[in-house]
Structures are given as C-alpha cells and as structure tokens.
Amino acid sequence: MNIVTSDNNIYAFSAEMKPVLEVSPGERILFETNDCFAGQIGSENDLCTEINFDYINPATGPVAVRGAEKGDLLGVFIEDIRVEEQAVSVVIPGEGALPGKVEKPVTRVVMIDREKGTCTFAGITLPLKPMIGVIGVAPEEGIFPTGTPAAHGGNMDTTDIRKGTTVWFPVRRSGAMLALGDCHAVMGDGEIGCSGAEVPARVTVVLDLLKGLSAPWPIAVTEKEIVIIASEESIERAVTSASEAMTDLVRKALGLSFEDALILCSLSMDLRISQVVDPKKTVRAAMPLSVLPWEKAKAALAGR
C-alpha cells in the first residue's frame, strides 16, 4: 500500500508543484488528511478568529501518476473514508451564507460514533456521511489556493465525493498531481454556515487513467449518476456552466440535437447546490446513469 502521511501537504494547487510520491494507474493509495484547520482547533475554546489562516485547507499530496498527460482523464475511485472520532464546526462573523447575521465566532465539537455511524451536535444525532471537501490536480497554469474550487478541482465541497464514487479529473500537467483533504463527517448541500463537520481522515483511493479524453470540469460518477461539478464567481454562473456542460455531454453522447438534449436535461437532470460559501460557488448537474450511461459519456468525452 502506498501511504501519503498528512505532513506531506499543500496549501495551493499550482502548475509547477512537485510530487511526494509517484504511482501507476491501478494502484491503491492511502491519504492521511488533516482537517481544514490543520489541527489548530482542538476544543470549543479555540475560535476561528484566533488561528493562523495561512494554514487553512491543507491537501495531502501531491501524487504523480505515471503516464498521465494533458488530455487524459484521471479517475480517483474512493474506496473508503475513515474519519477520526472528533470533528469541529464553526461560524465566523462575515463568513457563510448569512454573513451579516453572525455576531460572534463559535466553535462546536461534533463527537463521532463510528460503530453506530452517527455524530452528535446540539443533542441531535445525525447519520455520518463522510465526504472529501478538497480534491484536485495541478491546473494548467497559475496558483489556486486549496480553499478555492475551479476547473482543476479544489475545494468543491460536494457531498457526492464520498465512498463508492469515482471522480474524474481532466489532466492538465504531466503526472496529474493529485492531492486531497478537508474531509467532512457530514455536511448539508450549501454548507451555509461555512463549515461542515471538519475532521481528519484516512482516505483510500484506487487510480484509473483514460488516455485522450477531455472534459471542462471534474465529473463524479456515483452508483446512480454522472455529476458534472462547476465552480464560478456566482451561483448564477455556476448554474450556467454546469447546465451547458451537461447539455453538451448529453448531446454528443446520445446523438441528439442541442434542443432535444436541453429538453432531456430539463426533464431528467437535477441541478444541485454544492456550496455557496467558498471564494467560488459550486453547482453540480446530475444525470441518472439510466439516461446517460458512462460508456456513452466516455465515448463523447473521447470525441468519438
């Protein structure tokens, strides 16, 4: 087993980043991840206003993938996410979906019962739904803080990025350079308070590589759906980008006119909000595999 320990981490995805490990497609990797505060918040007395924001959203990695070149798709199958037993969740004045309403910083510890598959906040028990907040590859150029989502991935905070899902990333630089972190024990779509239940985790993935396939955005393939994940300056623009990408994929994959593809999306595709609180907002378009089989989508992404 390849293990990448949590002291191997980055705070930005950049075109020039150097790998801490090199693996081949098909290999399994265990990523040990920090929580989004890099462990700076250990109790309810540790407030977000008092920590060092240079150490926010670390991602473990990056890992180079042998043979991955620009124009390929890197597949990251999430085999398991094992979270630690204590998560934290916070609100910060000026942050979140209701920034002006938060009068004081608050930190809350969320205790996790892994045996029962639950966690507890304010006396209420919630089912555990572990997911990965930050996951991405090197961008074509420039430097993207790990707290920001974009076309290379990053802080997409998308609940579909969980055990059993494969996330496909368009490779932009040789080796792809995969890094991930910022796991949540549970998070609602929207993440309106600005955090989920932030928790260190051990994430096991198996890599795949498809040569000569391109996509404008990361694509999650769950047991039931193909999910295109778009991040933009506004929710409106993310809605447009996700809608455009799915309509285009449906059109090519199923051999429909643009208008018929749009009607099919109107009837059977769900636009969903991932998060509205990061520097860019994330919206995903989800299509059932029963409508758009992954084999047909792959052929369309290969330009066939």
Added chain:
Amino acid sequence: MNIVTSDNNIYAFSAEMKPVLEVSPGERILFETNDCFAGQIGSENDLCTEINFDYINPATGPVAVRGAEKGDLLGVFIEDIRVEEQAVSVVIPGEGALPGKVEKPVTRVVMIDREKGTCTFAGITLPLKPMIGVIGVAPEEGIFPTGTPAAHGGNMDTTDIRKGTTVWFPVRRSGAMLALGDCHAVMGDGEIGCSGAEVPARVTVVLDLLKGLSAPWPIAVTEKEIVIIASEESIERAVTSASEAMTDLVRKALGLSFEDALILCSLSMDLRISQVVDPKKTVRAAMPLSVLPWEKAKAALAGR
C-alpha cells in the same frame, strides 16, 4: 367530492380574486387542471412561438376555505396526482437556462404509460414523477401572474410538491383562495429547458387549517423533510432567503442560538434548486424531520 373543473381558472393570483367554490377545512377537493399551455400545443407541429401567451399557466380555482384568515396556515395535502397520457415539452429561443443557445423552437410529445409508471422521450424511458408546478393562495395585495412564483406560492416548480406532501401556505386574505395547475409528469430540479413534461391532470387534495401560525414562505412537508420554498429575483437572493428562513425556524423550534442554528443547518440542511427559468428563481431549504420535527416547527410558527 368537491370537483373544480378546468374551465374555472385564473391567470393571476390577486388580492381581490373571487372563489368558484367554498369548502371547509378537512374537505377533499378534486382539481381538474390544464397543462401550462392551456391545451394550445397538441402535437410537435404546434410551436411555442405561435401560441397565444395570454393563456399560459392557467391555475384551476380559486377555492375559498371557510374560516381561513390572515395569520393562519392553510395546509394542502396532495392525496393524488393523476396525469393524462400525453405530455409536451418545449424549448424557445431566448428562454431557459441557456437562452442564447436555443436556435429554434422545438415541441416534443412525451408519451406516458400510467400502468408502468413511465414516460418516454427521445427513446429513453423515464420514471413518472407527477408534481404540481403552480399552486398558491391570494397575495396580501397586488396581482401576480400565475407564471411567477413569490411568497404566496405560484409557479414554484418544485418537485417536492407531489403525492404525499402537504404544502402549507401563509393565509393573507379571508378564505385563502387556493388555486393550482401546471402539472408535470416529470421534471428535473432546475427545469433548465424552461418546461417539464407539461400535462393536464386530476389533482386530489385534502385541506387543513392551523389558526394563528405565520411563515414567510410556503412550506412543504414531505414524508421525510420540512422544505421552505423561497423565490427571488436571482438564485443568489433565493439562496439567502431560504437559508435565513430555515435558520430562523430551527433557532426558534429547537431553542438554539442563531450561531448554533446556523451550524446545524450547515451540517444537516440541503439547499436545493427548484427552478432557474421563471421570472423569479426558486430555491428550497430542506431539513430532515428527524432533526426538526413538524410539531416543534409548528410551535415555532405559532410564536410559542
């Protein structure tokens, strides 16, 4: 059984509208509804650019409810939605989530197999998911076209408004004045092409009335969730309104501080897109009943 036939309809919800029927809470009503085109589109040769837009989105009703006064909540339990066997779906240049990309108007007939519970478009079979697009009560003042959603309800195009759901409306005028129509055999969240599978239907509802409860937006209570439905000029503003309303309800109902209510919403509430293509955009905030029981929510809405 009280029956309201589809020739009793309105094209606007107004403060002054007059009922076609008066019933008491607890009564069952069958609404016969037109499709959103008022039957003007019968085949794929009938294009949206050639019909009379004065007759768009008719709602059957209105029905007055005895005893309903401003400050009450009217409950509409949807017992059944029986759709006809042929639906239509359209795209129109300049409309929908990708308005500049639609080059020509297209109408498609969607055939429904009620026995199998499916419908078919472009050779693809989709499960039937009947829902009500337009449902609302008289606004406090003014005139709202039935194509526009707002605080009184209207064209909310929300897939949760289906069989088994109770939709609660804040009553603003004596009698409440319930009307509904614009059913869809199936629609994806977002409705990006600008229509669902538009179909005439027979909708059976049972009414309930709670005295002295107020809410800022319509609330759908499904088998599993409490769903607050907000409609605003932009998706961003609808996100804010839905988030604010749910955080406030959670705070009051569970006796939490604002900050703790926001954290709980961040962890367990889903922000969902209803539609992005009407004159106002609709976003809903959904909270599991396991977190926010309806009895506690009702007490909070009563100010207790």
